[in-house]
Amino acid sequence: MAIDWGSVADWVGAVGGVGGAGTAATFYFLDRKRARIAEDEAKKKQATFETDVATHLYILLRGIIDASRSYLExxxxxxxxxxLRAELxxxxxxxxxxxxxxxxxxxxFMDLCDLLEAITDRRIEGKDAEAIREAVxxxxxxxxxxxxxxxxELRLDS
Structure with a gap:
């Protein structure tokens, strides 16, 4: 029984096929790693954005509360x-x-809608002092x- 080891071309083809498969696997692995890194960066960016929006909204609400408190007290x-009308x-x-x-x-967005509905209340633009107080x-x-x-949410001590 004689073993046929094949020709040099067969060996080059086999080694090239294995090398190609290895190269493809390496590129696939690197692409998946790049995609995970990009996804993590996007999540970090969104979290920073959400924190910035929450902080700005908190500051806005504090201003509104302070203005209404000073008006009502x-x-x-x-x-x-x-x-007050100018501030609102x-x-x-x-x-x-x-x-x-x-x-x-x-x-x-819905919090801002509720807030806008309250601070744009038409009673605030009226002349009846009691209606203005109720709206504020x-x-x-x-x-x-x-x-x-x-x-x-922002872990602030109020």
């Missing part, structure tokens, strides 16, 4: 009402800009739980 003058309009513009952020989560109290009622939730 003492006798109100016409000038203070005008100043600025807060509304900021909230509207935040709503337009690409990649904003639906929960943050409602703004604070909406903003307080959101601010507390964000403080817990």
């Amino acid at each position: 003492h006798e109100i003058t016409f000038g203070e009402t005008i100043a 309009a600025a807060f509304a513009r900021t909230a509207t800009r935040m709503q337009g952020l690409p990649g904003l989560s639906i929960d943050r 109290a409602h703004v604070r009622y909406v903003a307080d739980p959101m601010q507390e939730k964000l403080a817990q």
